[in-house]
Amino acid sequence: MDFPEELKYTEEHEWVLVEETLATIGVSDFAQDALGDVVFVELPEVGTEVVAGKAFGVVESVKAVSDVYAPISGIVEEVNEELPDAPEIINTSPYEDGWMIKIRMADAGAADALMDVEAYQAHIAEEK
Template sequence: MFEVPADRKYQESHEYATTGSDAAKIGITDFAQDELGDIVFVELPEVGEEITQGAEFGVVESIKAVSDLYAPVSGTVSAVNEALFDQPELVNEDPYGEGWMLEVDVADEAEFDDLLSAETYRDQTE
């Protein structure tokens, strides 16, 4: 059983965004990191860049595959987890904690309504 915290919303493409504040943390789910296997490289946008819901914002590379990352919400990147550039394995070890990818100042809170609840996402990945 994969961890699916209730304090965030999910996309079918396995990215999450935290809820409850103006800045949302974005990353990939426990299910996604498990499917990918050992992550060896992460490419992310820079602070100040705009991301758009549903559009590609980066790439994660594992020993199995290269996967595009899609933004769960639109906004301006306010922080990037630079630890991932030297330690991409943090995404495998702690996808919801130390393995977060971006922090974004959310442009439109209503976009969270387009995302899946933890319960719905869990049902899709079982």
């Protein structure tokens, strides 16, 4: 499994890429693998306020429904319009084409509190 070093991660298996005050959010390789074939994605609308720790979207596999939680708070600036038509992108490219939303962070430093790749890998090892 692949866990890019430049990303931050959450216990619920979301990832965040921070570029100044913009945060791109998706689900990790571990999450997509655990879900299996993703067949449906529900995303918020642009302009929606998301709150750290609260669900902002839903990913459904054939078998299961999973909420996706906002790692940090902010306003949705862009959503991945490709996903509703091609949800399987989350399986094939969880970190690139499979990104879910971009938010303008309320607090640019908020991502510092999230896990780095070492901490996340330790978290996964513990969950297994």
